[in-house]
Amino acid sequence: MPLSAFSTIALTNVSQTFSHHNHQVQLFHQLSLCIEQGHSYAITGPSGSGKSSLLMLMAGLEQPTTGQVAYLQHGRSMPLAQLRQDIGFVFQQFHLLPELTALHNVALPLKLRGEKNAEATAREWLEKVGLGHRLNHKPQQLSGGEQQRVAIARALVFQPKFIFADEPTGNLDSKSAADVAELLFACCQQNGAALVMVTHSPQLAARAQQVFAFNNGNCALLENAPLEVQSAC
């Protein structure tokens, strides 16, 4: 795929500050980075260091105090509203709708977009994440790992170009965490989507191609050697 075919989120000299009890707290300063479709990224650092804020900026859901966030498609600048349609989220708490079955939770984004074969596509995705036998189960009938698999399927079912994951394994035991991580990376890779994760887990961060590490108000970029991702998705 030529470089111009990829979608990119570019942050240029962004700073983020907020006011707390009349004190200005700076999360990060003059940060410039690029998120490219098809790559994986991890954001690490202690609690309150600004990881989630950076994720929100990247997703175009918040405005930086200073600096610019741009969305480029084939090298051309696109409005940020367009970016919002090309992203999916995976949360630590899964956030599945309790009233809906696994199938309906996954079909939800497609149905809202008016797609005709929503349920058939959702079924395919659930089979991909290994839950073909749990289609009609409601979230409370599923384990944490299974719920996160449903959430991953839901995030990817509408073919977003970027997946933002906030502590995707934070609520899971080590075995489930490893399985979910494997699945997440595999699905994103297979789908050609960028994966941006906020995580406290060094093991999970180590799987990303690039790591943005927050430390004492600074954000450093660490390159990881690309790991081989098993084809679980």
Add this chain to the structure above:
Amino acid sequence: MPANNSAKNSPLRKNPIRNSLQLAWHFYQQQKHHSSQRVLRWVQGILLVFIVTLSQTSASIQAYLSHNLANLLGADLVLSQPLALSASQHAELAAMSQQIVLSQSLTTTLTHNGQWQRATLKAVADDYPLQGELRTATSQGGQENVSAQGAAVGEIWLDSRLLAALGLRLGEQLSIGGHRLTVSRILLHEPDRLMEGHTVEMRALLHRTDLQQFRATDDIIQHRYLFAANAQQISTILQWQKTHLPAAQVHHKHGAHPLALFWQRTENFIGLASILLFFMAAIAMQQLTRAQLQQQQFFSAVCLSVGASKQTVLHISVLKWLFGLLLLLPQVLAISALCHWLLLQWLQAQAFAQQGAAGSFANLAWQPDIALAVKTIVASASIFLVLNFPLWLALWQCSVRQLIQPQRRSISNAVLFGCATLVLAGVAAHYSDNGLLTAMLLGSMLASIALLLVLSWLTLSLCEKLSQPFSGILPFALYMMKQRLLSKTTQILGIGLAAFLLLFTLMLLKDLGDNMAAHQRTHDGNLLVSQASSAQMADIQLWAAQHAITIRQHKPFMYVQLTHINGGQLADVMQKPSDSLATLSRPVRLHWSEAVPGNNRLVSGQWWHSADTNWQQLSVEQEVMTDLGLQLGDRLGLVIAEHYVEFSIAATHAYQSGAGAITFWLQMPPAALTHIKAPHYSMASLELQPEQFSLLGQLWQQHPSLRMVSLQELTQRFDSSLALVTRLISGFAGLIILLAGVVMVSSVHAVEAKEQKKNSIILSFGLSKRTCLQLNIIEWLVTGAIAATGAIVATWLAGLLIYQSQFSLPYHPDIGWLLGTLAVILSLVTGLGIVLSKNSLAGSVRQLMAE
């Protein structure tokens, strides 16, 4: 045991009551600004204001009436009956009292220069008044004088409205039945006005000698004997009356006001209607309970985890609720006092506007009854306590396990339903005084609830099923609504009931007025003769034939007074007030007919045959049977022309439309006429051309005591009562709207967290806030549409039933009006719903991350 030790040493154990109070106060302060607490305060506040105002106003009226009784009786005891006392009865009573004064009254139609006006003539002699002041004036709005005696022979005193209605001036002559009287004074007040106090009839006073000139038969004149007597003599006369004149009406200074029962009944009716308010409050409180449950359970689990006992946790929750209620009271009492004052002002204004209507409330005083207010508040608090019980039960079932293994523990629907039913049954039992009315009101309410439930379930299930193969916002909205069927149904129920109530109260009133007038015109002619003696009826028939006027109906009757039921005195047997009892305390009409009249149908029992030898049987109207709790075979003791006759109830009948409106509560076989000697009267209806109304003057001149009323007058009377009722109902409707708003707020609040999360998740799919708003609009439109349709269908059904059973009229609602109402409800519900859902639309992906 370590667990026990920790519990014993916990700070909550050292001074449990003080600590619980402090903690409850602390948490109350912290949570009082939460929206759920605010909504709870609104629900409790509205109901408290309503109940306190109702009880205070009713108490003021009852206090006024008992004061009024003492002052407006014009005697220590008043005995009234249609016939004059016999010489021996008079002598006996004179021996038992200090003085007896007779006043006679006759309702008649006075004519002057082609104008006529119905009025009550009171004829007195020189010994009148017995007690109190007789006030008159010598010019319109002139100086008020106290007269020592009534009008002299050849003179008549008219009240100012009557004077104006007949276009008379002082000094002019008024001809009554060919006898001319000079209008010499304006009558302002007679001391014995109590008995006329609740009528709008205009009045005139004349000398008894003049009344004898009118050729009025003795039995159509009401004879009222005013007694001066001490307490001992009063009780002796009362004993004597029970055995000698059981059909006579007696009022004395230590007895109950004749209007007391009427007002008790008004309070009961409004109270009964308040069941619907309580039902809506129950819905709102259940929604709030659901909204608060998770937070309260979490708090309880934390308390339990630090060694507090379940009792302490419960104490804190109950005390917190109690603080909320107590701090609400100053506002509730202030607003209720204001509403109470405003209502009394309004009643006084009505009294002036209608000149004596509503019981002459001109001097009604605003006196809050603190003890009663406390009693009312305690009763209402008990109701709220029961409605809050499910929440406390859920807290009692809470455990520390909830912190370790978060689980969704909801309140049992059976408990919620049980508590609401208990409250509603309590309110119904307290205010119910009429089985049929209670059954009809509760029946229509239950029917509308069932209808709304079925409609919600059917619509949502069907729409969801049909839209399943499709994608898009609408199918998704329907799908989500179906998934949240329970909470959606509760929401629809609240809104639908409120809309039903509003429509029911406002629309039926409007239609009732239109239908009644139209119906009367079609079936009953435009002139109703409510009482004509045989001679008068013969003259009417002659007059009608002369002028080619059609007599549509003509039915004979005689007056009877119900005194005994199954051998017991009416007053002893019947304790609960009802419409029927109020009417039966006065003489009523008894009709005779060989066959079931065309406008009646047999409900139960058996109608008599012509060959039947048993003449002592009656057919009684169905509603009277229900009101008085009568059964077939019961014995009714009637006094007819001073003779006591006992009948047994052989049948019950009900009115049916199509054959005229003149119907009777009591009917007997014509065979009874050979055994009963009493004056016969007739009721009739006639159809006059507009130009023929001027001929009525001739008839009234001839027979002043003839009771006739034109359709125009009837509708005027009906309209003025309707206007009064409409104003009262509008106030009630205001309360309903307020509570409907609260129900909507609480129902939105109950699912706010869920809705916010749903919207945040939708945003996380890359969809915009506009999509969330569209979903919200669709949900409210569907909710409003189901609620409005349910309300309209329920109103239509209730209209059909009530019109048919109460007025026997066909009900034809105005379709344009219904559709307009549907549109108004829909836009109001959707608009308000979107405004209220502002918080749930404010969800964001950030919130999902923060959880």
